[in-house]
Amino acid sequence: MGKLYLVATPIGNLQDLSPRATATLAGADRILAEDTRRTRVLAQHVGSGAPVTAIHEHNERARTGRVLEWLAAGESLALVSDAGTPLVSDPGGVMVREAIRAGHEVIPIPGPSATTTALAASGLATGRFLFLGFAPRKGRERRAWLRRVRDAEEPVVVFESPKRLAALLDELAGLCGSDRPAAVARELTKVHEEIRRHGLGELAAHFREHPPRGEVTVVVGAVEAATGEVATDREMSEELARAMLDEGLPPSGVARVIAAGCGMSRNAAYRLAQELASAEDRSA
Incomplete structure (x- = not known):
């Protein structure tokens, strides 16, 4: 029977590719990757001529059957992510579970990870952490996700796109408090690496x-006992905002009052007012 290798790849610096990962990629019959063009460059770097097959969120279930056929035929397969350790906010989970269920050997080849690299350099590590991946884009799921960050008793590591980073930080500052310690790690291991704390x-x-x-990883420090006041401030802000909306004040006016009186940023206050106004419209 074949073997499925989970191969960690560099998050920016090719020198971080381990000798074991190099040998595994060079010896694989096939390489499975989300970004085939990027992975072909890596394959050429290690001297591999193996075909690179696309595995992404839109085709993973459909491709899993074929992967199992390759494994049953005795092939050696290497699954990689675009950067870092596979299956961390990347596709592949379905394939790995089915390979295990079918009795195939699944072998991890450890290496770089933006998650643990950012945490280690953040100055916020406590011995345990919570990884929440990317924030949902909107709605109830996003609000629940943000509350998990706010209430976490351990550092929280998240990913965000560069275009949405400022908005996410602003929203977190409004919810968690502007003084909540955090770190933003950008372009880790690359020439323009930046870590702001x-x-x-x-x-x-x-x-x-x-x-x-470039690639961005955010680490938010653990909530402390004293930060229970932040949650209370948020609840008071919501109550005040609802009262003003009930009186007919528009969201922009509500935002000005909340920002001035509750220590929330203007953008976060406006988003809060809009969310509450939309919720009232739906329930009307």
Whole structure:
């Protein structure tokens, strides 16, 4: 029977590719990857001429059957992500579970990970952490996700796109408090690597003024006992906002009052007012 290798690849610096990962990729019969063009460059770097097959969220279930056929035929397959360790906010989970269920050997080849690299360099590590991947884009799922960050008793590691980073930090500052410690790690292991460690409010202001480029990982410090007051402030802000909306004040006016009186940023206050106004419209 064949073997399925889960191969960690560099997150920016090719020198971080381990000798074991190099040998595994060079010896694989096939390489499975989300971005085939990017992975072909890596394959050429290690001297592999193996075919590279696309595995992504839209075709993973359909391709899993074929992968099982290759394994049953005794082939050696290497699954990689675009960068870092496979299956961390990447497709492949369905395939790995089915391979295990079918009795095939699944072998991890450890290596680089943006998640643990950012956490280690953040200055916020406590011995355990919570990884939440990318934030949902909108609605109830996003609000629940943000509350998990706010209430976490361990550091939280998340991913975000450069275009949405400032908005996320601003929203977190409004919910968690602008002084909640955090770190933003950008372009890790690359030439323009940057790690900024400040409160959420200061980080939000910086990245509004200086839009980032490249891969971004955010680490938010654990909630402490004293930050229970932040949740209370949020609840008070919501109650005040609802009362003003009930009186007919538009969301823009509500946002001005909340921002001035509750220490919330103007953008976060406006989003709160809009969310509450939309919820009232739906329930009307």
